[in-house]
Amino acid sequence: MDFFTDHYNYWVVIFLMMVGLYTVISRGNLIKKVIGLNIFQVSVFFLYISIGTVEGGAAPIITEGVELYSNPLPHVLILTAIVVGVATTALALALVVRIKESYDTIEEDEIHELDHTL
Amino acid sequence: MIDILINITLLAFLAITSVAIVRLTNLFATIMLFGIFSLLSAGLFVVMDAPDVAFTEAAVGAGISTVLMLATLALTKGQKKSHEEDYEEKPSRAHRPWLPLAVVGITGAALVYGTWDIPGFGDPDAPAQTHVARYYIENAMPETGVPNIVTAVLASYRGFDTLGEVAVVFTAGVAVLLLIGGKRPKSSTSLKGDGGQDET
Structure with missing residues (x-):
């Protein structure tokens, strides 16, 4: 039981990660692929924040009478990662719009077919 | 609990x-x-x-x-x-679900195997909690005067990281503008024109 409460968080995080990866691999629609990539990204955030959590710790804001704080370093790294993540998402979606203009479709199969007939 | x-x-x-x-x-x-x-x-x-x-x-x-x-x-x-x-x-034709499922299953199993060695969730003595994090918690307030440690680390100790982040966001913004901003010739969308002719 101890082993379960120690690790269930990581297992669910890995499950979410694999759902994201599966979406990226198996779905042909480019918007769906970007969503899968985002799910993967958020689950990596969970992994970092889980590692930084301390049992019974408070949020890392200095307060009178609080001794135990959670680890602030993963929070900083993930703050940066979230903002960079939305920048890359915007870039990916701009590419999708551009592909739609050139190929008139955002389905991967149809793009491949058009590439081969050219 | x-x-x-x-x-x-x-x-x-x-x-x-x-x-x-x-x-x-x-x-x-x-x-x-x-x-x-x-x-x-x-x-x-x-x-x-x-x-x-x-x-x-x-x-x-x-x-x-x-x-x-x-x-x-x-x-x-x-x-x-x-x-x-x-x-x-549209349902994907080129993709069978079995190969992706196998890849995902194997990767997931390897990662779950990796969690055996991770210190327990919320363990206060884990290596991640005992090195640099302790320094930040003890010294952020006297050294920077900011009670929120995350802000202190983000803007003071690791200010260069944040500068790099700004550079990344700026690059992404410029790239998005180059891709879909401004006026572009509508030459390559001949397929759309074909579709219109079919309808008439």
Whole structure:
């Protein structure tokens, strides 16, 4: 039981990660692929924040009478990662719009077919 | 105990939402579910003592990402007659589900095997908690005068990281503008013209 409460968080995080990866691999629609990539990204955030959590710790804001704080370093790294993540998402979606203009479709199969007939 | 209960509930919601995102074929519903996924994850960040991350995730993940995806959907929907068809993703022909499932299963099993060596969730003596984090917690207030340690580290100790982040966001913004901003010749969309001729 101890082993379960120690690790269930990581297992669910890995499950979410694999759902994201599966979406990226198996779905042909480019918007769906970007969503899968985002799910993967958020689950990596969970992994970092889980590692930084301390049992019974408070949020890392200095307060009178609080001794135990959670680890602030993963929070900083993930703050940066979230903002960079939305920048890359915007870039990916701009590419999708551009592909739609050139190929008139955002389905991967149809793009491949058009590439081969050219 | 109540912490663990809330944690498990939120994680279960997240797992269900993610499976729903994979299984739904309506893109509009998928994007809305992704917004819910981001909001749930913001709640989970609060439970795991990371309020700053939760703010950012709620504003950026649930807000801006969802709006960007909806805008993309509006720009890329087809010229179908009914609105429902516009938002449907087509079933993939080239992809069989078994190979991706096998890849994902093997990768997941390897990662789960890796968790055997991770220190337990919330362990105060884990290596991550005992080195540089302790320094920040003890010295951030006297050295920078900022009570919020996350802000102190972000803006003071690791200010160069934040500068690099600004550079990345600027680069992405310039790239997006180059890709879809401004006026472009509409030469390559001859396919659209063909479709119009078929209709008439």
